Amino acid sequence: EQKATKQEILTYYINKVYMSNGNYGMQTAAQNYYGKDLNNLSLPQLALLAGMPQAPNQYDPYSHPEAAQDRRNLVLSEMKNQGYISAEQYEKAVNTPITDGLQSLKSASNYPAYMDNYLKEVINQVEEETGYNLLTTGMDVYTNVDQEAQKHLWDIYNTDEYVAYPDDELQVASTIVDVSNGKVIAQLGARHQSSNVSFGINQAVETNRDWGSTMKPITDYAPALEYGVYDSTATIVHDEPYNYPGTNTPVYNWDRGYFGNITLQYALQQSRNVPAVETLNKVGLNRAKTFLNGLGIDYPSIHYSNAISSNTTESDKKYGASSEKMAAAYAAFANGGTYYKPMYIHKVVFSDGSEKEFSNVGTRAMKETTAYMMTDMMKTVLSYGTGRNAYLAWLPQAGKTGTSNYTDEEIENHIKTSQFVAPDELFAGYTRKYSMAVWTGYSNRLTPLVGNGLTVAAKVYRSMMTYLSEGSNPEDWNIPEGLYRNGEFVFKNGARSTWNSPAPQQPPSTESSSSSSDSSTSQSSSTTPSTNNSTTTNPNNNT
Secondary structure: OOOOOHHHHHHHHHHHOEOOOOOEOHHHHHHHHHOOOHHHOOHHHHHHHHHOOOOOOOOOOOOOHHHHHHHHHHHHHHHHHOOOOOHHHHHHHHOOOOOOOOOOHHHHOOOOHHHHHHHHHHHHHHHHHHOOOOOOOOEEEEEOOOHHHHHHHHHHHHOOOOOOOOOOOOEEEEEEEEOOOOEEEEEEOOOOOOOOOOOOOOHHHOOOOOOHHHHHHHHHHHHHHHOOOOOEOOOEEEEOOOEOOOOOOEOOOOOOOOOEEEEHHHHHHOOOHHHHHHHHHHHOHHHHHHHHHOOOOOOOOOOHHHHOOOOOOOOOOOOOOOHHHHHHHHHHHHOOOEEOOOEOEEEEEEOOOOEEEOOOOOEEOOOHHHHHHHHHHHHHHHHOOOOHHHOOOOOOOEEEEEEOOOOHHHHHHHHOOOOOEEOEEEEEEEOOOEEEEEEEEOOOOOOOEEHHHHHHHHHHHHHHHHHHHOOOOOOOOOOOOOEEEEOOEEEEOOOOOOOOOOOOOOOOOOOOOOOOOOOOOOOOOOEEEOOOOOEEEOOOOOO
């Protein structure tokens, strides 16, 4: 108040205050809600706007008309009590419908629909980083979004020009980050989003679906290389009958077959479940959890089933996996081992002119040698393995597929088909510049992906990476010091023989092989309901 009069402060507030539905300032709200300037509004219209700033979304006349009317009438009552309006004016105003003069909501949003999910995360991160609510505080926020990339991602989702979708109900959620700094350049949580909803559920950051075998690189194989359990991509692992450690529950591959002794690279390339679980056993649950924490992923407690699944019984989004978390985690492979927190904002300018910038220094998550060996193996996933639908001959890239599964009970009672089906299909991949993670599935988990629907995740990734990489002379990775190549395999200096004896089987114990008490000995998966929208399953069919 030493720098401005109370009237100047009030004017500034009126021009900056958030008024719901993407509107900042009462003049903007007047134009978008009523198609008029502020000084041309009626008494009840002015009272509505005057009452909104305390809780703009709660008093939104479009989505909460009753609350908006109660708030408007409270303002009118105070105006009457203070002598600003007569009793006659008051009675006429409170009896005016709250919808009087309101335009269609379509004209009340001043940002494009393709930005809604991203802006929701901007709002959340501003509050997390500054303690201020962007919706009720006057400030300018500079984001990391690439508007052209965001719009192109929207087009991939909502047209058939890039990907052939089986129907309009199949959903997609994805996040793309710059691997050099963690900046989120694009994110979209659904196809065919409703224009009547602002800042709704963003599936791109939700952790209520299973990321399947995309967890293998970060939970099993990277920790094994990092901690010296394996020292080459040619290390022999064992694809043979094996139980979840401490139980009598068998681990099965998706095809219920076994390949015998195979290289580490082939096990990852073909997404074999048994070597993944055995590898987690060799690494140890505590070390694997520590490694995952370094990549921004956590579980309240980790179980051997998490070798091939992100399932958790916790509904808190800080646990489990999402497209946001997976894009950031895989980015560490791309950049040589550094984890960057996903960032939507890079600067905030407050109403008093002060600024706060957000730089992302990153933390070392793994050795450069570990990152390179994982990248070298995951390149073959695209060229020879389960990720061929994402392959581009001209683009150096790496990645991993994921497929979750239904339980026998779900198939018998709900799915009722002998076809190969899945609730979730996923792909996480990266180039030297960008990392992208894609989830696909139906909002109702019991509606299965089938046939070509199981290829959509990889195809969305391929389409977006084509857009981001064409004409950019994409570079390949260079082998770092401490490693050498022999044919198609990469070895640490001083690597041991490629033969690796099987991990000894632990006797059955009370410890579960999954994140709930799953001790079934059936030759198919079993399930225990979880506390969130997902299901905690024995993920033997995951690929």
